[in-house]
Amino acid sequence: MTLTRYTVRRLPLAVIQVAAVATLIFLLTEALPGDAAVVLAGDSPDPARVARIRADLGLDRPTHERFADWAGGLARLDLGESLVSGRPVSDIVLGALAPTxxxxxxxxxxxxxxxxxxxxxxxxxxxxLLDRALTSTGVALYSVPEFALAMVLIAVFSAYLGWLPATAIGGLSATVLVLPLLVLLARPLSSTGRLVRAGMIDALDAGYTRHAGRLGASTRRARYAHALPNAVAPAVQQLARTGDWLLGGVIVVEAVFVIPGLGTVLVDAVADRDLPVVQGLALLFATTTILANLAADLATFRLVPRA
Known part of the structure; x- marks a missing residue:
């Protein structure tokens, strides 16, 4: 089977998955307790005021009508408007997308x-010695939660040594990004590196690698031209999950380092019960997951083609 045929077979499934996830996201966000009307009404909301706000925002309409409007907007690439600020959700997402x-x-x-x-x-x-050192370091880093590692790095490099800023309050810069990048790299590097190591060991012991050596290929060529492509194939799936996690799972990192990205917007939207923003971000994360896994499957198919 060619890569083109495999892609054509996978694309309809990806479209169905996005549609199913969009429906599920709407239903789950509708099930959240409270709504934006309660938040907008203040600390001691009057029931009549809450009812008026809900009517103004259209929250008193039946669920199926609001879902039909939302789904129709998605078909036009319109994510709706924020219930709190009135801004288009797409503008809010695009404004926060750059830092993330x-x-x-x-x-x-x-x-x-x-x-x-x-x-x-x-x-x-x-x-x-190098193998044991890298493996031990990787296991240690993978076991540390992101927020704990972030606190340690801030305490050492910002509070104690004063080398790097602790937050992005003054704006994003090269020095501001150092600590967040170290936190974001720690666990993915550990897990992906172990997968590459395991795949490389299997590939070096495989018959095709030894056969390449018997045919006169140098050790370097046997390793990197024959063994490495097969060794990295399992790691491609991990990279897809990492890419998804980086967009949807940096909420803690952005919160700790006060980075105004998608994670910060999501936290604020949940606190305000701003459902269109929550739905738009959840749909973005879900679509990214589906597309990242599709890209990983295509890359794996290209690296290890099947009949």
């Missing part, structure tokens, strides 16, 4: 070469 995309992009750009380098270095020295 910057963090995610730099993290992925650093993660891929670092994971391959550490995994291959450990595999070709299996059982050696």
């Amino acid at each position: 995309a910057l963090l995610a992009g730099i993290t992925l750009a650093l993660l891929v070469p670092l994971a391959v380098a550490t995994g291959v270095s450990a595999a070709v020295r299996q059982g050696g």
Whole structure:
């Protein structure tokens, strides 16, 4: 089967998944307790005032009518308007996307070469000092939660040494990004590096690699031209999950370092019961997950083609 045919077969499933997730997101957010009318009414809301606000916002309409309007808007790429600010949800999301995309992009750009380098270095020295050191360090870093690692880094490099800023309150800069990037890299580098190591060990022991050596291929060529493509195939799926996590799971990191990204917007929207914003962000995260896994499947198919 060619890559094109495989892609054509997978795309309809991705579209169905996005539609199903959109429906589920709307139903789950509708089930959240309270709504924006209660928040907008103040600390001691009068029931009549809450009712008027709900009527003004259209929250008193039947669920199926509001879902039909929302789904119709999605078909036109319209995510609706914020119940709190009245701004288009798309503007809010796009305004917060840049810091999150910057963090995610730099993290992925650093993660891929670092994971391959550490995994291959450990595999070709299996059982050696470097292998044991990298494996032990990786397990230790993976076991530390993001918020705990962030607190330690802030305490050491910001509060004690004074080398790096602790938050992005003064604006994003190269120095501000250092600590968040270290936190975001720690766990993905550990898990992806271990997968590359395991895949590389299996690939180096495989018959096709040994056969390449018997045909006169150098050790370097056998490792990187024959073993490495098969070794990184399992790690591609992990990279897809990492890319998804970087967009949807940096809420803690953005909160700790006061970075005005999607995570911060989501926290504020949940607190305000601003359902259109919550729905728009949840749909973005879900769609990113589906597309990232689709891209990973296509990359894996390309690296290890099947009949």
